[in-house]
Amino acid sequence: MKTYAITLLMLIGTSLGIKAQTPADSSTSASDNKTNFIQEENEDSTVIHIGDMKVVVIEDDSGKVKVSINSNSVVYEILTDKDNVRIGENGEIEIEKEQEEKAYKDEDDEECSSMDNVKTRYMMLDMGINGYLNENGLIAPSTALGDLELDYGKSINVQLHLFRQRLNLIRHHLNLMYGLTLDFNNYRFSRDITLTPNAGYVTPVPTEDPAKKSKLSDTYLKLPVLLNFESNPQKLKRSFHLSAGAYGGVLIASHTKVKTDTEKKIKAKDDFNLSKIRYGVSGQIGYGWFNIYANYALNGMFTDGEGPALTPFSVGISIIGF
DSSP, X not given: OHHHHHXXXXXXTTTTOEXXXXXXXXXXXXXXXXXXXXXXXXXXXXXXXXXXXXXXXXXXXXXXXXXXXXXXXXXXXXXXXXXXXEEOTTSOEEEEXXXXXXXXXXXXXXXXXXXXXXXXXXXXXXXXXXXXXXXTSOSSOOGGGXXXXXXXXXXXXXXXXXXXXXXXXXXXXXXXXXXXXXXXXXXXXXXXXXXXXXXXXXXXXXXXXXXXXXXXXXXXXEEEEEEEEESOTTOGGGOEEEEEEEEEEEEEEEEEEEEETTOOEEEEEOOTTBOSEEEEEEEEEEETTXXXXXXXXXXXXXXXXXXXXXXXXXXXXXXXXX
16 A cells, blocks of 8 residues: 555656655665665655655554655545545645545445335324415405404414325435325414304304304315425434425315303304315425424415405424424
8 A cells, every 4th residue: 555655656756856765774875766665663664755855655554644745744544546646736745535435425325225215104293373364465364354363372283194105216315205194273263253154155253152262173184295305314313304395185174163151162063165175385394303394275265255365374393203
């Protein structure tokens, strides 16, 4: 290994003239222009003059090669016949370690190849808040629909992912994610109102008695499809996550529920003119175990012409993530 380093140095210095330094205990004189090898305990040392430049090459028992030019030193862990060696503008020897980089690449390839190209998880859970925007993109309903104002602190969204799969696309950094999700939305009204079943148009009406709580609940069965990026797929606990995509869902249940001050409970089941199909965009972002999700519908909350122009959304955190 050291011999190869010296050979390279001698070839580099051919046009400059090579003169080997003669140590006191060497049998070769300084004037015979031959390279001298000096064996010391636990290391081999060679000193070469290339013009006015002094080069010292040392190889210890561990295989490390040290190249010292004048007073500047650079330590190289490995020097092989596949490394590129050249002299830089500042006179230092530069070694491009192609073999070592390939070794790291091969190691990374081996780690990625050991990971499953398709990974499946079941029963994951997200929790946050849900709400809706009016036709102007504002959270508060328009004046005419002021009775539909929500108590966002109690409007809870729950996403139960029955299963989710992640399909490797590019070295596990880029993946395709899809699954099946039950999306539970609870719209908690801030006023004592409720909705009437079998109405031609959604209109809030006052509750019979003062209400402790009144809400509209709906449940959609959704199919989300997202592109997922992982910065560190081998160690997800130290990985930055980013996912974006779309979803489509079908309404499977809905009801209103009122609980009065007298503990009376009134529950009515109906579709309340909710859109039978809901579709939109979805995204997630996070690091390690912490992830934030958001969903935004691209169609209205209610069927066109049968209810106010409101657009539902939800945002929260993943309790049990992928």
